[in-house]
Every structure is written in structure tokens, then in C-alpha cells.
Amino acid sequence: MKDKENTKRKLIKAVGEVIKVEGFQSLKISKISQYANVDRKLIYRYFGNLNYLVEAYILENDYWMVFSNQMKQMLVDKQFAGSEQLITEILQNQFKFFASQKEMQRLILWELSVDSPLMKSIHNTRESMGQEFLELTDPHFDNGNVNFRAIAAILVGGIYYTILHTVYNGGKFAGIDLNTNTGKEDILKAIGQIVSWAYKHD
Structure with missing residues (x-):
């Protein structure tokens, strides 16, 4: 059994x-x-086949898969004062994680450029996990003027695009150099500000 697990780990790592x-x-x-x-x-x-091996790798390494249970536990442990703090932390961590993970950058590029049942399945799993967190924000925005789900969609998409664009086309985006700590901090601060504005202007 130990040899089997070691071999599986080798294959996933490979x-x-x-x-x-x-x-x-x-x-x-x-x-x-x-x-x-x-x-x-x-x-x-x-x-079983190649797709299931790739899926096993993605389930262990994709941001939403990795941090979903961790964030849920932090919520249970009351480490967040409310949904604003939680969603800000999730989005800022997504930026930091995606900026540092070359494999995940290539995963998203692959997902966007191929018609793959595997990628659709992974996307749907990721989407369902994201929905669980967005449901925590819904009570705050019920009957309000702010569609926070639309704002979250723009932020998540913006995080992916900004990082991919700068990685493959140069270090600057809108004059912000994402190769510097200052540039990264500017983006993280902006994410927090946008979420805060949404909560204040509901």
C-alpha cells in the first residue's frame, strides 16, 4: 500500500x-x-486514464480547491469578523497564489484555449466552490443597489488577466509594475478598496 501511494505521489508530481x-x-x-x-x-x-491523473493534480493544486476547506474552517473558527473581511482575504490570496504559481497560470491558459471536457469539469467544480463563498455575501446585498456577484466576477477575471498579461507580455499593466513588491501591494490594496466600496455603497 505504501508503494502504491508513493507511486501515485510521483505521478501527480510529474x-x-x-x-x-x-x-x-x-x-x-x-x-x-x-x-x-x-x-x-x-x-x-x-x-484509470490520463484525464483522471490530471484531474487529481489539479484538485491538489488549484487555488479554489486548495483553500476552499481552509477558508471554511477559518470561518467556523470565527477568524473573520464578517463576509467583507472573508471575501477580501479570499480574493487577495487568489492574487498572491496565482502570481506565484506558473503551473496554474498555464492551467488557466489551457482552460481558455481548448475545448476539453476535463477543463469544463474542473471549471464547474471551481465555480461551485466559489458560489459557496458568494452565498455568504448575499444577505448583505439583498434588495440593495450593488450586484456583488458581478463585482466578484470582474475581480476574479481581472486577477487572472492582469497576471497572465504581465507574465507573457511584460511586467507592467496600467503603469503598475507587477514584478515589484510595490506593484503587487497596489493591486492587493485596490482589491480591498473595491470590496469595501461595494459594502459601503449597497
């Missing part, structure tokens, strides 16, 4: 290494088994 070094287009059974230094038949034995 997926990330292939993505980082060669990109998603190189995710093939032969390539992953080569990086993991294990027999390719073990991918079928332990995961």
Missing part, C-alpha cells in the same frame, strides 16, 4: 513538472511516466 517545463500540450502518458520514472501501466492501474 504532471506538475511536465506542465512547468513543457506545458500542457506535452501531458501524455509516456511523458509523465518518463518524468516520474515509473511504468506507464501504473497510470492506468492507479488513475
